[in-house]
Amino acid sequence: MELLCIRQWISGLLPTVKKWLSAWCIKPVGGALVRQEPEYILLALMGSPLKKIMLCSSEKEIFSVEEQVMVQHSVIINNMIEDGSYNHEESKIPLDCVDSKTLKKVIDYCTHHTHHHNDNQEDLEAWDAQFLNVDSNGLYDLLMAANYLEIRNLLDLIYGTIKNMIKGKKIDEIRRIFNIKDHGFTPEEEEQNRKEYPHFY
Amino acid sequence: MSKVFGFSGVDNFCPGGSIYACGNPKEASLFLPLGPQVDVYFPPRKRSRISAPFVFNGEWLEQKQKTSIESLPDECLFEILRRLPAGQDRSACACVSKRWLMCLSNICKSEICCNKSAAPQSSLSVKEGDDEEFGGEGYLSRSLEGKKATDIRLAAIAVGTASRGGLGKLSIRGSNSDRVVTNLGLKAVGHGCPSLKSLSLWNIATIDDEGLIEIANGCQQLEKLDLCKCPAITDKGLIAVVRKCPNLTELSLESCPNIGNECLSAIGKSCSNLKSIAIKDCSSVGDQGIACLFSSTNLLLSKVKLQALTISDLSLAVIGHYGKAVTDLVLNSLPNVSERGFWVMGNGNGLQKLKSLTVGPCLGLTDVGLEAVGKGCPNLKAIHLRKSTLLSDNGLVSFVKATSSLESLQLEECHRISQLGFLGVLFNCGAILKAISLTSCFGFKDLNMVLPPSSPCESLRSLSIINCPGFGNATLSVLGKQCPQLQHVELSGLNGVRDAGLLSLLESNEGGLVKVNLSDCVNLTDKAVSSLVNLHGWTLEVLNLDGCKNVSDASMVAIAKNCPLLCDLDVSKCTITDTGIAALAEAKQFNLQILSLSGCSLVSDRSLPSLKKLGSTLLGLNIQHCNSISSSTVDMLVEQLWRCDILS
Numbered sequence: 074m075e076l077l078c079i080r081q082w083i084s085g086l087l088p089t090v091k092k093w094l095s096a097w098c099i100k101p102v103g104g105a106l107v108r109q110e111p112e113y114i115l116l117a118l119m120g121s122p123l124k125k126i127m128l129c130s131s132e133k134e135i136f137s138v139e140e141q142v143m144v145q146h147s148v149i150i151n152n153m154i155e156d157g158s159y160n161h162e163e164s165k166i167p168l169d170c171v172d173s174k175t176l177k178k179v180i181d182y183c184t185h186h187t188h189h190h191n192d193n194q195e196d197l198e199a200w201d202a203q204f205l206n207v208d209s210n211g212l213y214d215l216l217m218a219a220n221y222l223e224i225r226n227l228l229d230l231i232y233g234t235i236k237n238m239i240k241g242k243k244i245d246e247i248r249r250i251f252n253i254k255d256h257g258f259t260p261e262e263e264e265q266n267r268k269e270y271p272h273f274y
Numbered sequence: 275m276s277k278v279f280g281f282s283g284v285d286n287f288c289p290g291g292s293i294y295a296c297g298n299p300k301e302a303s304l305f306l307p308l309g310p311q312v313d314v315y316f317p318p319r320k321r322s323r324i325s326a327p328f329v330f331n332g333e334w335l336e337q338k339q340k341t342s343i344e345s346l347p348d349e350c351l352f353e354i355l356r357r358l359p360a361g362q363d364r365s366a367c368a369c370v371s372k373r374w375l376m377c378l379s380n381i382c383k384s385e386i387c388c389n390k391s392a393a394p395q396s397s398l399s400v401k402e403g404d405d406e407e408f409g410g411e412g413y414l415s416r417s418l419e420g421k422k423a424t425d426i427r428l429a430a431i432a433v434g435t436a437s438r439g440g441l442g443k444l445s446i447r448g449s450n451s452d453r454v455v456t457n458l459g460l461k462a463v464g465h466g467c468p469s470l471k472s473l474s475l476w477n478i479a480t481i482d483d484e485g486l487i488e489i490a491n492g493c494q495q496l497e498k499l500d501l502c503k504c505p506a507i508t509d510k511g512l513i514a515v516v517r518k519c520p521n522l523t524e525l526s527l528e529s530c531p532n533i534g535n536e537c538l539s540a541i542g543k544s545c546s547n548l549k550s551i552a553i554k555d556c557s558s559v560g561d562q563g564i565a566c567l568f569s570s571t572n573l574l575l576s577k578v579k580l581q582a583l584t585i586s587d588l589s590l591a592v593i594g595h596y597g598k599a600v601t602d603l604v605l606n607s608l609p610n611v612s613e614r615g616f617w618v619m620g621n622g623n624g625l626q627k628l629k630s631l632t633v634g635p636c637l638g639l640t641d642v643g644l645e646a647v648g649k650g651c652p653n654l655k656a657i658h659l660r661k662s663t664l665l666s667d668n669g670l671v672s673f674v675k676a677t678s679s680l681e682s683l684q685l686e687e688c689h690r691i692s693q694l695g696f697l698g699v700l701f702n703c704g705a706i707l708k709a710i711s712l713t714s715c716f717g718f719k720d721l722n723m724v725l726p727p728s729s730p731c732e733s734l735r736s737l738s739i740i741n742c743p744g745f746g747n748a749t750l751s752v753l754g755k756q757c758p759q760l761q762h763v764e765l766s767g768l769n770g771v772r773d774a775g776l777l778s779l780l781e782s783n784e785g786g787l788v789k790v791n792l793s794d795c796v797n798l799t800d801k802a803v804s805s806l807v808n809l810h811g812w813t814l815e816v817l818n819l820d821g822c823k824n825v826s827d828a829s830m831v832a833i834a835k836n837c838p839l840l841c842d843l844d845v846s847k848c849t850i851t852d853t854g855i856a857a858l859a860e861a862k863q864f865n866l867q868i869l870s871l872s873g874c875s876l877v878s879d880r881s882l883p884s885l886k887k888l889g890s891t892l893l894g895l896n897i898q899h900c901n902s903i904s905s906s907t908v909d910m911l912v913e914q915l916w917r918c919d920i921l922s
Contacts (some may be wrong), residue, residue, distance in 0.1 A: 216350060228353070236357045239367060247370050251346075257372030262426060266369040269434070273366045 126154070127165035128180070130173040135165060138180050139187075146183040148223035170221055175214040178204070182227055205234050209250065244273050348377065356381045360437045368433040372426060379429035379462030382492060412442030412469030412495070418455075419447040423478075428459035432466030440469040445500075448478035460485035464492030474500040483511030490514040497521050502528040509537040516541050526552040534558030535566070542570030552579035552604075564589040574599035576627075581606035581634070587615030594622025594650065601627050606634030606660075616643025620650035628654055635661040641669025648676035656682040663688070667695030674699045674707075682709040692717045693749050700731050700756050709736035709762075720746030720770055730756050738764040747775030754779035761813075764791040771795050773802040780806055786813030793820035793844070803829035811836030818844040820870070830854035834861035841865055846896070847873040852880045859884035870896040872921075878902035882910065889915035896921045 124140040143150045153159050153166060168176060182204060189197065205212065212231065219227040239247055248256065258266070267274055346354075355378050358364050368375045414435045418427055423446050435441040444463065446455055455478055463470065470493035475481065486507055489496070496519040501507060512533055516522065522545055527533055533556055541548060543566075551567070553559055564585055567573070569592060576599050580589075590611060593600070603625070605611070615638050619625070628651045633639050639662045648654070654677055659665065665688050674680065683699065685691060696712065712718075734757040739745055745768050760783055765771055776798060780787075787810040792798055803825055807814065814837050819825050825848040833840065834857045843858075843866060855877060858864070866888055871877055877900050889895070889911070895918050897903055897911075908922045 213346070216346075220350065232350075232353050232357055235354050239354070239358065240363050242366075244366055244369050247367070251370075253371050256370065258426070262430075266430070270365060270369060273362075273369060 126150070126159065128176060129165045129167045130171055130176045131169050132173050134173040134176075136173075136176055136180055138184070142180075142183050142187045145187055146222075146224045146226070148225070150222065168218075168221070171218040172214065175211075175218045178211075178215060179218050179222065179224070179227070183224070186226070201230055205230065351377050352381070356385050358386075360386065362437070365434050365437060368430055375426065375429050375433065376458070376462070378433050379466055382465035383468055411440055412467075412471050413439035414441050415443035415445075415472075416441060417445045417447075420449045421451050421453065423448055423455050424453045425456055425459035425462070428455060429462040429466075432462040436466050441467040442469060443472040444470060445472075445474035445476075446478060447476045448480075454478065454480045456480045457482065457485035457488065461488040464488035464490075467493060469493075469495055471495055472498040472500075474498075474502075475504055476500075476502040478504055479506060482506035483508055483514070486511030487514045490518040494519050495521055498524040498526075500524075500526040501530055501533075502526075504530050505532065508532040509534060509540075512537045513540040517544050520545075521547055523547050524550040526554075527556055528552075528554040529556070531557050535560055535563030538563030539566035542566040542568075542573055546572045548573060549575060550577035551575055552577075552581075553583060554579070554581040554606075555583070557584065559583050559585070561585050561588040561592075565592045568592050568596040576600060577602045579604040579606075580608065583608060584610055586610040587612060587618060587638075590615035591618040591622060593625070594619035595624045597622075597624050597628070599627060600625060602630045602632075603628060604632040604634075605636060606632070608636050608638070611636055611638040613638050613640045613643045616640075617646040620646030620648070623650055625651045626653065630654075630656040630658075632658040633660070633662065637664065640664045641666055641672065644669050644673045645676050648673040648680075651677070653679055655679055656684075658684040658686070659688060660686040661688070663690065666690045667692060667698060670695045671698035671702055674702050678704070678706075680707055682711075683707065684709075684711040684713075685715060686713040688715055689717045691715050692719060693721065693723075693744075696749075697723075697725070697752065697756070700734070700753075701728050703731060703734075705731075705733045707731065708733055709738070710734065711736075711738040711740070711764075712742055713738075713740040715742045716744070718742045718744035718749070720744055720748050722748045723752070725752065728756075730758050732759050734760060736760070736762040736764075738762075739766070739768060740764065741767040743769065746770030747772055747778075750775035751778035751782075754782035758782055759785040761785055761788045763787055763789070765795055766791060767794040769795070769797060772797045773799055773805075776802045777805050780809050783810070786810055788813055789816040790814065791816075791818040792822060793818050794822070796821065796823055798822050799824040800826055800828040800832075804832040807832045807836040811838075811840075813839065815839050816842040818842075819848055820844050820846045822848055825849065827851055827854035827857065831857040834858050834864065837861075838863045839865070841867040843868070844870040845874065846870050849876065850874045851876040852878055852884070855881040855884045855888075859887040864888070865891050867892060868894040870894075871900055872896045872898040873900070875899075875901045879904055879907045882907050885911060886914060889918055892918045894919045894921075898922060 125137045126140045126143060128136045128138060128143070130136065140154065144154055145151075150166065159166065171179070185200060185204075186197070189200070205215075207215070212234070215227070216231045216235075219231060238250060242250070247253075256263070351374070355364075355367060355374065358367065364378060368378050416431050416435070418424075418431075428446075431441065431444075441463075444467070448454060457480075460481060465488075470489075473489065473493070473496060481504060483506075487510075490511075491514075496515065499515060499522065501512075507530055509532070513536070516537070517540070525541070525548060535558070538559065539562075541551075560583075564580070565588065568575070575597070578593070578597070578600055581604070585608060587610075590605075593603070597603070616636075620643070631647065631651070631654060639659065641664075644659075644662075644665060657680065662685075667690070670685075670691060674683070680703065691712075696710075696718075699707075699710065737753065737757065737760055745765075747770065750765075750771060751774075755778075763779070765776075776792075787806075790806065790810075792802075798819075803819065803822075806817075807829075811833070817833070817837070817840060819829070825845065827850060829848075830845070830850060831854070833843070845854075850871065855871075858866070869888065869892060877897075879902070881903075885895070892915065895911075895915070897908070898921055900922075903922075908920070912920050912922075
């Protein structure tokens with residue numbers, strides 16, 4: 074491609090690029106990156122966030138997502154890309170233990186947090202709360218996926234949510250929520266617990 | 275089932291469950307929008323074409339779910355539970371299921387993370403239960419015995435006490451049942467009870483070094499450790515405790531065959547606060563260990579008990595030389611210690627602070643040995659010798675001559691001691707001896723002796739002769755003359771004592787007897803008791819006539835008249851009738867607190883009013899085996915004497 078075409082293409086992208094740049098903390102320092110020369114911008118964008126990677130769910134569905142988004146959040150994917158085992162042109166990352174629905178949600182989470190990084194705390198938390206408004210099975214699937222992909226902040230979020238599900242509830246309720254049918258105590262032990270903590274039951 | 279789903283009716287066969295379970299991933303068009311409506315959004319169903327052998331309901335759905343929230347892997351459960359702050363919630367979760375309990379008990383203090391409060395401005399306000407210090411100050415104490423001693427109970431205790439003040443004292447008595455305490459339980463305690471101060475483990479064969487190491491890591495404020503019959507614990511575990519718990523002050527080891535010298539030398543090197551050590555029946559402990567223990571410079575033991583060990587004279591030599599801070603020494607059943615050991619111990623001149631010495635069945639304690647000990651311990655105040663069969667009168671007397679500060683002498687089953695030795699002690703004791711006690715010394719024979727005049731022993735306050743069959747009137751009268759200041763007299767089980775002997779003792783006594791125990795002296799009669807209360811009633815506080823069959827109502831009348839200070843009276847098995855009790859009740863200024871009438875079969879229901887009258891001051895009443903008192907009377911008594919503790 075001729076340089077002129079590249080220039081035009083990049084100039085067309087500039088507004089979007091600026092937005093992305095601010096989102097990924099590549100802030101213009103002292104105006105340096107704001108120089109409108111496309112070559113500089115191209116340089117800055119080398120290894121660029123425009124690169125996409127393919128994630129393959131357990132149902133063999135392919136999801137295409139920006140590399141920078143996943144690399145920022147998932148330790149596993151970051152490691153895979155860093156050590157070069159992932160070939161951008163051909164390969165897809167197989168995630169056999171994550172199904173499509175969950176994978177889409179995970180990608181949603183990562184993308185939102187990457188793009189809305191600068192939003193204030195309350196808005197982010199409100200979005201997170203909405204995001205986790207799923208049934209317990211859905212929550213479990215998300216937890217497993219986040220655990221597998223090692224997405225630290227999503228994990229913390231889910232743990233915190235589950236912890237809040239437990240907090241303040243009575244034991245019978247907790248057993249119902251977590252579907253614990255066999256508590257494993259002998260009848261004497263259960264009896265003892267009920268006597269010692271009657272207000273928990 | 276898969277056959278059913280292989281049926282290719284796309285629109286008209288719509289199961290109610292998650293579409294992904296049906297195994298048709300190729301149908302991307304069935305990719306549903308996300309959100310909680312997943313299970314609800316479906317095109318309208320027609321009836322299935324195949325008569326399905328199952329029913330569409332929730333149960334079926336659950337069967338199809340292979341993974342869901344109850345099958346959280348352990349590490350996820352751990353992460354969730356560790357975010358719960360110490361408090362009510364943790365205790366509640368400990369009761370949810372066994373798995374949760376074990377997971378909770380594995381969380382130690384450093385792993386709990388408190389969640390950052392959502393609204394930063396409320397960081398100063400503390401939610402209920404959040405600020406409770408994990409592990410507390412150690413106010414609580416728990417004890418598990420027998421069948422209840424299981425890992426689960428331990429885990430529950432560890433989690434439950436963490437938020438309610440913390441566990442300070444734990445004692446576990448094992449048993450031979452199936453469910454036992456293992457290292458897991460101790461691990462839970464180690465993680466959850468950082469304020470544990472006293473731990474006592476008895477009879478637990480399933481605990482070994484690992485468990486003790488967990489305790490050492492987690493409970494670094496441990497002060498007292500008591501191990502008994504724990505055969506799997508070896509030096510390694512105990513060394514870990516010794517190294518990590520700098521506050522250890524008391525250590526007691528019994529019947530732990532695998533704990534030996536290595537551990538004792540580690541104690542000698544690392545423990546600077548250990549004050550009391552008791553080692554009993556540990557076959558691996560030998561001279562080397564004891565030597566290291568005592569010869570270390572930073573360890574100043576004050577209470578030492580060594581029993582049933584294979585140590586020899588060398589250990590005693592070390593103790594005698596290095597035991598500079600020892601104040602209480604107990605040596606029981608040391609078969610390899612000989613006379614030389616005691617002699618060297620006495621001559622070592624190290625036991626300067628020794629106040630109390632107790633020596634059990636040791637063949638090594640002979641006259642020579644005892645005398646050396648007497649000479650070498652200038653501050654010895656109390657000595658208790660049991661079963662010293664080789665000790666003779668001469669040895670005893672020379673010992674008493676050699677000591678300069680002896681206040682209390684107790685002899686038990688020393689059969690070579692006779693009244694010569696006894697009297698020798700009295701003559702030679704100087705003005706310091708306060709208490710003498712002889713129990714079961716069969717060497718006594720009551721002989722009429724003509725004794726040289728000598729100054730009486732003014733300092734003796736307490737005399738106790740129990741079950742020495744040869745003790746009789748003659749010795750008693752000599753005693754009376756020799757010890758005029760007695761306050762506490764105990765003559766128990768002495769058939770040879772009769773009224774005359776007791777009378778002479780009472781008459782010689784100038785100080786006034788305070789406590790008199792004449793139990794089982796069957797030959798004493800009312801005459802003796804009457805003289806006793808006549809002469810000494812104005813100081814008498816405690817009178818015990820248990821088993822004196824010949825004592826009857828006349829004594830009770832005398833007691834009632836003469837003993838205003840009496841607070842404890844025991845007339846069990848005496849020939850007391852209702853008249854006697856009535857007489858007691860009529861006493862003026864009577865302040866009786868404890869009355870024992872057990873075995874008095876002649877006391878009947880007619881005593882009820884007298885007992886009620888006495889009951890105004892009584893705190894304890896024993897009417898066991900009073901066959902003539904009916905149960906209705908007993909019930910009435912219990913009802914009316916509500917302040918009194920009644921045994922019936």
